[in-house]
Amino acid sequence: MRGPGSDVILERMMSLHPKVIDLTLDRVEALLAALDHPERRLPPVIHIAGTNGKGSTQAMIRAGLEAAGRRVHAYTSPHLARFHERIRLAGDLISEDALTRVLDECYRANDGAEITYFEITTCAAFLAFARTPADYTLLETGLGGRLDATNVIDRPALTIVTPVSMDHESYLGNTLSAIAGEKAGILKRGVPCIVGPQTAEALDVIEARAARLSAPLLVHGQHWHVFEERGRLVYEDETGLLDLDLPNLPGPHQIQNAGMALAALRHLEMPEPAFDGAVRNADWPGRLQHLRGTSLNALAPGADLWLDGGHNPAAGCALAAHLHRLPQRPTHLVCGMLNTKDVRGYLTPLADVAESLTAISIPGEQNTLGAEETAAAARGVGMAAHTAESVEAAIERIGCEVPSARILICGSLYLAGHVLRIIG
Template sequence: MSHSDAILQRVMGLHPKVIDLSLDRLMRLLDALGNPQDQLPPVVHIAGTNGKGSTLAMIRAGLEAAGKRVHAYTSPHLARFHERIRLAGALIPEDELSALLTEIEAVNAGQPITFFELTTAAAFLAFSGHEADYTLLEVGLGGRLDATNVVARPALTVITPVSIDHTQFLGDTLAQIAGEKAGIIKRGVPLVVSPQQDEALQVIEARATRLGAPLIVAGQHWHAAPEPGGMVFQDDHGLIDLPLPNLAGPHQVENAGTAIAALRALGFGAAEALAAVTKAEWPARMQRLGHGRLVEIAQTQGCELWLDGGHNAAGGQAIAATLAAMPKRPVHLICGMLNTKDVAGYLRPLARVAQSLTAVSIPGEENTLPAEATKNAAASVGLQATTSDDVADAVQSLATAHPGARLLICGSLYLAGQVLRDNG
């Protein structure tokens, strides 16, 4: 265990709840640290239910292609915590992370603070100490009371598609959830909005209007659509013909549109738009695994191995659409989920495109849904389902039984992270 991992482990015990949406504890800590959140390079703040990470990755690719240095804060991490904090493009070094965490732990002096609040303070402190041209901040949960929502004057805010998720924290209706996401809108700061359901869009637009935030809304101020062999983006500045995004899936066209609209709002043009769709990197989002132990097992039988961390109903729909658009091969799922998710809602769209599901429990994760429960949920939506002790066993038996198939490991970012670690 690295030094930073040991500190992060200790920090877990400082607040009884993993998630407790409030900004008071964090503001106290940031004040004691000299308010680093007020000393960041221009901030692009991104909320939404789905597509935040992909959209951020595309904005980053566009900015970096323009020669800009970009800080980025994302969550959760997959294999190592360091993925959450990028300093001017590079993952934060271990010695710097452990020094920051040591300082923050000392300043916090054992007072209640959640893991995400403390790590957000670490990101702000890291960013304020390094020169860059932009800071990209991804909301952890919701928006209004999220730890990232302490930057008083971002350069731009972005809201990606809003759907039902995290109802225990954000409310039961789309309007309530959209209201929480709209909490990142700031007076007079331009807001880019992805395609939304009407109920969500009304809430977002009403708040933006009240705060005098200029709106840049999909379908009104900009349009992105697939066309044969690529996609097209159009706004008041004109039309750009582009290849399809290098991130797989039809839903990535609207994420690309959002990223390009954001880049345009920051003053960038066609070259940056091209980089956004061709150079973005975002692991575990319909990622084809190319090497490693699990891939070797799959390839002995001519199978493809894919990985995706989506976990809510909208994520299930996006994966199903992506699989349906791929060259035809039989699809078999290996699925592990958390017990806080709408499992049937996630699996229902996948039942239409997959031949079977092998359920696993997520190893070392106390909130895992037992494999048996995932299997039962799959059966309830019409998917032929079994269980397996672990992912490697599942890959082995599926590859043996279905040579040449497309195998997709899915259901949770926690499972995806373990796969990326274990697969090497």
């Protein structure tokens, strides 16, 4: 007789969630011990923390390693349309059967103890990774770094800290130094760390921790450089120069993400195909994704439709920079955000490039910011703002009023996931 599917087990896991989330590794370590420590049997780990660019950087490293013939596990969060997206086994998304088995095993081993959803599902990923042969494991932190559930690997092969900016202040601290300290918590004694572009304040914290741990740093602007020149990506470090295609992931911020990926691949001494593969083959849905030929495009046939899940001020700046570089076209936003985010900080850079914002509440999301509140925040930074009952209604109205519009759906990964489920 077939047991419950992954959705049922995931729902059960939600009931184990502590009333108050205290960031600690105690619950994870207890469950991993009950599972006979799968985290100690993983292929070499590349551990990635930071505020922005973690997912794109991971996607490029994975594309590069796979282009070099390596088999790669990858763990990321949150998922967009299906939970299975979080766990990739030796190149493929985990199957329903495999996911159900490891979730059920973790649920039983946890034996009813309090544990967060992210913690128990991270343990399930480790269990799946430990049982499937591969050459590398890519781990992306969920929140912070020092006390993140992924931070139980004693000696990774490499760590990476992507750009640090303000986000999740209620958990990580309300200064850049405090947040950088949490992100730098993934550094391990003697293990090299790739450091992406940072403010001086964040870099000081990362360098201080690295010095205490004798962890060699490979820092953007010091040990490696990356830039766009004449429509090409140029990467340079002490071993020489790479002249590559621009990243296939759109947006000028992907130059720096590619730089971090290339620095990692160079450190791992990958062959030449890895570098081309990293910039040409990476796939990362919901991040500046150009939508074509979907049911949503049919609602506004003359419009140019985009989707992005960025949700903090740095993401707003990156999005604005990308929109500035696109061919001239009236840009209108369809935006839904969580009530835990800095809405005004996110929208301020977008006010210079968008003619209007239509706010929606994120369907099915308990922590959504109400459409009226999002619209009010938009007006507060100088945008014309409206509300709509749904993404579809917003797109249809904009398409009718401005047939040639560029429509960007934005503000949250949860909204991006909702859109991807709509379009199948």
